[in-house]
Amino acid sequence: MARKIDNPIFELKGISKSFDRRNYILKDFNLDIERGKSTVIIGPSGCGKTVTLKIMTTLMRPNSGEVLFNGERIDNLSESKLIDIRKRTGFLFQSGALFDSQSVAYNVAFPLYMHTNKSETEIMKIVKEKLELVGLADTMDRYPSQLSGGQQKRIALARAISLEPEVVFYDEPTTGLDPLRTDAISKLIARMQEHLNITSIVVTHDMKSAYTIADRIIMLDKGDIIADGDSSLIKESHNPVVQSFVTGDIGNADDYII
């Protein structure tokens, strides 16, 4: 049910993934990601959203199938050959995954230290710019544990965009945040998209956030795409599973949730 896209930035072709070789999380899965747009992948917990994201970033390798980035196959590359590709992508982890023993400034500067030959002054200037972009320029000398969950997500976002990547992956960016912070992060992601003209791939189960961010929404269920379109198409979908998910109303289908 996945749409075919012209000149996609990412292509997943016939991907299968299982952790025990018996139960497949994804089986013969195909997906194209549009260049320069925000694609949001939604679906219930355990449907394979995060696995799809991690396969795209090659943090997880598929059992079979191909992952293509800008038309080049990347799932079979060694870790050292993936460095150049990973420099062109940013990843916002569900937990933020900030280095808790390092300052905010070091966290945001980490990719710059690793992949550029810029001076300390230049790096700190970039760090400040990125932190200003996420509205936390005054936290440079603080440590992640001294920040709230929402602030940590914003710092992680600043780190993900510090090398000005072509693509940013967001794994449940609003999980665990209160409604106001959820809205703030969603708007921030949408703003990043406009400002930096990047391709965003977001995994979430928060529908309000998905509507704010998405140019295109894909719904997964049990490893299959059951809906693919813009926000209005998802809202008007006649598929009962899609409807119950987007409205948050389980109706009589409680066995589906449980």
Added chain:
Amino acid sequence: MIVDRIGYLISDFLIDLGSFSRFSAKVFFALFYHKRQGRFKHTWQRLNRQMFDIGIKSLPVVMITGAFIAMTLAVQSYSQLHNLGLADRMGGLINGSVVNELGPVLTAFMLAGRVGGALTAELGTMKVTEQIDAISAMGSDPVCYLVLPRLIACVLLTPLLTIYADLMGVIGGSLISIYHYGINSEAYWRFSADIVERWDVCLGISKGLFFGSAIALISCYNGFNCGQGARGVGKACTEAFVRSFVAILAINFVIALVSRAIYSSFWTLKSVI
């Protein structure tokens, strides 16, 4: 049923051993062929920090261990040697044991507990909170960034810490023997010099290189492969501790066999050479 269980245990052990060997090979490959990541200043800062944590902070506990074990050995051996009229020879016994076995092995045990546990817990927590994945996602090699500084610090500092443990053992043993039991000081040191050769000192210290590598590799491997949650980190720490202990004892045994063979083949010819 029992055969099944034994079969599973053996296959789990072999899978784990294979996985550990791959990890070790990756670490050694990274040590010699890695593309330097990050500026030198930060590489040195990371190594410096590890050396401080592993070396300087372990120094008191290692020195105390060396002193107490030699003093206890002096107390235990005096009663037996005194009855045989061989108390003067205690120096050789105490210093030989300390320099050859007790100093290096107990230093390694202390480091496995103090440093190994901390390494596993730190890396395990980083694994559970996706910080290790984040390093990969940012195009860096977690082995280069996290394991190499810890391995280098352990390998370089375990022999140095062994020297301190030996030193305190020699001092502690001599204080108890000479000042507490009144053994003739000249005889004590002469018999020590007769028994403890340069070979023993070098062998004891060089054991630290192997013990240090084993502690760092096992601890980092367990941290990188720890299970989910606080329970996973705790389990990884316990396993790292036990495995390091067993590895230290096994390596010590192998070194004893190999060194004895080398010693009997070459060292006895030193007067001829």
